[in-house]
Amino acid sequence: MVQSLxxxxxxxxxAFLALLAMKREVDExxxxxxxxxxxxxxxxxxxxxxxxxxxxxxxxxxxxxxxxTAQEVETAYASCDPELIRALELAAERIRAFHxxxxxxxxxxxxAAGVRLGLRWSPVSAAGLYVPxxxxxxxxxxxxxxxxxxxAGVERLVMVVPSPGGVLxxxxxxxxxxxxxxxxxxxxxxxxxxxxAYGTGTIRPVDKIVGPGNAWVAAAKRRxxxxxxxxxxxxxxxxxxVADRFNDPSWIAADLLSQAEHDTAAQSILITDxxxxxxxxxxxxxxxxxxxxxxxxxxxxxDSHGAIIVVPDLEASLPLIDRIxxxxxxxxxxxxxxxxxxxxxxxxxxxxxYTPEAVGDYIGGPNHVLPTARSARFSSGLGxxxxxxxxxxxxxxxxxxxxxxPAAVRLAEAEGLGAHGLSVALRLNLGAG
Amino acid sequence: MVQSLxxxxxxxxxAFLALLAMKREVDExxxxxxxxxxxxxxxxxxxxxxxxxxxxxxxxxxxxxxxxTAQEVETAYASCDPELIRALELAAERIRAFHxxxxxxxxxxxxAAGVRLGLRWSPVSAAGLYVPxxxxxxxxxxxxxxxxxxxAGVERLVMVVPSPGGVLxxxxxxxxxxxxxxxxxxxxxxxxxxxxAYGTGTIRPVDKIVGPGNAWVAAAKRRxxxxxxxxxxxxxxxxxxVADRFNDPSWIAADLLSQAEHDTAAQSILITDxxxxxxxxxxxxxxxxxxxxxxxxxxxxxDSHGAIIVVPDLEASLPLIDRIxxxxxxxxxxxxxxxxxxxxxxxxxxxxxYTPEAVGDYIGGPNHVLPTARSARFSSGLGxxxxxxxxxxxxxxxxxxxxxxPAAVRLAEAEGLGAHGLSVALRLNLGAG
Numbered sequence: 001m002v003q004s005l006x007x008x009x010x011x012x013x014x015a016f017l018a019l020l021a022m023k024r025e026v027d028e029x030x031x032x033x034x035x036x037x038x039x040x041x042x043x044x045x046x047x048x049x050x051x052x053x054x055x056x057x058x059x060x061x062x063x064x065x066x067x068x069t070a071q072e073v074e075t076a077y078a079s080c081d082p083e084l085i086r087a088l089e090l091a092a093e094r095i096r097a098f099h100x101x102x103x104x105x106x107x108x109x110x111x112a113a114g115v116r117l118g119l120r121w122s123p124v125s126a127a128g129l130y131v132p133x134x135x136x137x138x139x140x141x142x143x144x145x146x147x148x149x150x151x152a153g154v155e156r157l158v159m160v161v162p163s164p165g166g167v168l169x170x171x172x173x174x175x176x177x178x179x180x181x182x183x184x185x186x187x188x189x190x191x192x193x194x195x196x197a198y199g200t201g202t203i204r205p206v207d208k209i210v211g212p213g214n215a216w217v218a219a220a221k222r223r224x225x226x227x228x229x230x231x232x233x234x235x236x237x238x239x240x241x242v243a244d245r246f247n248d249p250s251w252i253a254a255d256l257l258s259q260a261e262h263d264t265a266a267q268s269i270l271i272t273d274x275x276x277x278x279x280x281x282x283x284x285x286x287x288x289x290x291x292x293x294x295x296x297x298x299x300x301x302x303d304s305h306g307a308i309i310v311v312p313d314l315e316a317s318l319p320l321i322d323r324i325x326x327x328x329x330x331x332x333x334x335x336x337x338x339x340x341x342x343x344x345x346x347x348x349x350x351x352x353x354y355t356p357e358a359v360g361d362y363i364g365g366p367n368h369v370l371p372t373a374r375s376a377r378f379s380s381g382l383g384x385x386x387x388x389x390x391x392x393x394x395x396x397x398x399x400x401x402x403x404x405x406p407a408a409v410r411l412a413e414a415e416g417l418g419a420h421g422l423s424v425a426l427r428l429n430l431g432a433g
Numbered sequence: 434m435v436q437s438l439x440x441x442x443x444x445x446x447x448a449f450l451a452l453l454a455m456k457r458e459v460d461e462x463x464x465x466x467x468x469x470x471x472x473x474x475x476x477x478x479x480x481x482x483x484x485x486x487x488x489x490x491x492x493x494x495x496x497x498x499x500x501x502t503a504q505e506v507e508t509a510y511a512s513c514d515p516e517l518i519r520a521l522e523l524a525a526e527r528i529r530a531f532h533x534x535x536x537x538x539x540x541x542x543x544x545a546a547g548v549r550l551g552l553r554w555s556p557v558s559a560a561g562l563y564v565p566x567x568x569x570x571x572x573x574x575x576x577x578x579x580x581x582x583x584x585a586g587v588e589r590l591v592m593v594v595p596s597p598g599g600v601l602x603x604x605x606x607x608x609x610x611x612x613x614x615x616x617x618x619x620x621x622x623x624x625x626x627x628x629x630a631y632g633t634g635t636i637r638p639v640d641k642i643v644g645p646g647n648a649w650v651a652a653a654k655r656r657x658x659x660x661x662x663x664x665x666x667x668x669x670x671x672x673x674x675v676a677d678r679f680n681d682p683s684w685i686a687a688d689l690l691s692q693a694e695h696d697t698a699a700q701s702i703l704i705t706d707x708x709x710x711x712x713x714x715x716x717x718x719x720x721x722x723x724x725x726x727x728x729x730x731x732x733x734x735x736d737s738h739g740a741i742i743v744v745p746d747l748e749a750s751l752p753l754i755d756r757i758x759x760x761x762x763x764x765x766x767x768x769x770x771x772x773x774x775x776x777x778x779x780x781x782x783x784x785x786x787y788t789p790e791a792v793g794d795y796i797g798g799p800n801h802v803l804p805t806a807r808s809a810r811f812s813s814g815l816g817x818x819x820x821x822x823x824x825x826x827x828x829x830x831x832x833x834x835x836x837x838x839p840a841a842v843r844l845a846e847a848e849g850l851g852a853h854g855l856s857v858a859l860r861l862n863l864g865a866g
Binding site (some may be wrong): 037083084086087088090092094097098101102104107109111115116117119122124125138139140169171207208226228229238248250251252254255257258259261271286288292293294298336337343344345346347348349350351353354355356357358359360361362363364365366367371373375376377378379381384385387390391392394395396397398400401404405406407408410411414415416417418419420421422423424426427 | 437446459516517519520521523524527531534535537540544548549550552555557560570571572605636640641659661662666681683684687688690691693694695708711721725726727731769770773776777778779780781782783784785786787788789790791792793794795796797798799800802806808809810811813816818819822824825826827828830831833834837838839840841842843844845847848850851852853855856857858859863
């Protein structure tokens, strides 16, 4: 049975806090093993990478076969159902259109003191994209991670994907082709992250590594952070659906299950202003679970981590939304825009009764890599800016330095930094002379 | 003697790699002690915070005296040299003007399929600013960290600053007043970071923590990351000066020393196209060191980590600049803009002979919190965006879902995610019916 809360109950605050604090992820302590793998790849390069791939993926490689050839990619692409390729291409086109609008503009101006100022954006030179193998090999994730990098202008986009026993999902390779990935290597795990960060004889290092992965990959990304940039370390998926009684309970139940089926650690929460509607959704969940292929996973997630929260009116959902700070927020209400305008913390918002979250996972255009575990309070989904960096520019001449330099000298002296002051003062004397 | 390299020498590549890989920071293993402090503050709140402050700062506090009162701030402000206050205010005004231009615009549009799409920026609700006590209590850092937060629209900006033995730098409090900090607490160390992240009876928790600190503060920030957002963990400061022979060697020497005087682990590098000019700069460094107040620190940094690199022409400096990816890049050359336009990796660029880096530390306008240790390859200086987050919006109606939904169903099925497909398909049937 899923947990039911009512915001008017005296025990609500404690129960809500428990829901927020619920520990869903299982810690897997692989950090020391990962450290050893990274050290080996760093010092022995290809040889270590090939040894680990033989051990973990049961695949014998040589430096010459590490890379997946363009011909292999073409063959994989040609083997896919053309309808699926068309769906991938439509998704890519929509994701590209949404992300292209995020490319920031540079700033450059001269202020009243005559100081030239600027801010310039530039892409990272090379980015690495980790793609899991096996059941979690999702072509949609390839698009969502690769297309923002290309929209940012990343010149060299390198994908790594393990192929246990030599088996690869052709649709993943097709997605890489559609997204414009430049190089693909058939390696995975911590060893692939190490190869991207440090480089090997065959794989040149990158500047930033993104993409989902298991505990080994996450631990490796944490460890190489600093040597390269990394994206967020994603936790289990979450959805918060706010729905009034004018929805079809069956639709809302399917939406809740679309996160629950990802992972037993996923969390699906319904907030409604109608307790009876909540019960009808709970019943519809049971009904869907009878037929869904991933019912076992979804049921465990729903029973362990799901919740139905009844509020007196939709207004009362707002503070709860912001405290949950959901990865995905679905507003299946009459006037979703008015509610959305008042939400502070959410990774992505899905507006109205005809926008199931799943349409955003694949085809909407916005990114599906989103902040989990309440981190939407301070962080954002993946976007073009994650593959860019800013450089500021400052230019004085003798006159403008004379205008602003004396204040710098004064502050430097107050901070006891003599050479700072001296470097300005020398120029002021000469500038004035 | 400072290290000299010539890019035409056969041993250059090895020596340059060694310079890049030079380990400058001393690891201080305080992580376990920090974990214990954080756990205590998390479970016992104010009581633990007060105990640690008594132990580490020799200061007895109560919940009522944790906060620095508005009256104390006013008194501190009034006690400062009015010339210094004017310098702080000019700096604040210029930093505010530069950062206000970084506030991003939201996006909202309806595409050809009739899908409504949007991207909305919002500030984090509350931010914490760590300010070190003692000798590293820099009012300029208060401005550089606080003003972008306020420009972003952060409603509640909370500063923590230790006051060992009860002593505080009045100029730091004055800077907090000028920058618009909302609350100030006289606590520091890992315990203050814990208080900001978890909250105590007196200090409400924040969503993001920024600001420099010692090894304890850095370890605490790493540990609370996830519960809150953090800024970068800054390494020792660096400057790279590219200078031709038409500069005054004394000016360039002062610029190099302005980073060297920060920290024995700082790194100052000169690239020049004239070996003899390089030697004159080295001589000028010696001459300045005879009189500078922080000569001991600066000399150790310069002798251990400094370098003069001679290149055949300025063009040859470009690949070296990008590989160093300096925190600060000074281009003291005839046509700095042409060179700057071709630099990919640098935190901040200072253009021309009259723009010593120190003017940017205080008064230029751009931020002085910048990426160190080659991380300018993938990260940026502090800015308004560090205090904001994005929420994407997606809205379909029955018609637009009919246009794009079938592709989502197809991809969901290919990924084996039945509930994803179901949540779209249910609406398509009804939408079509």
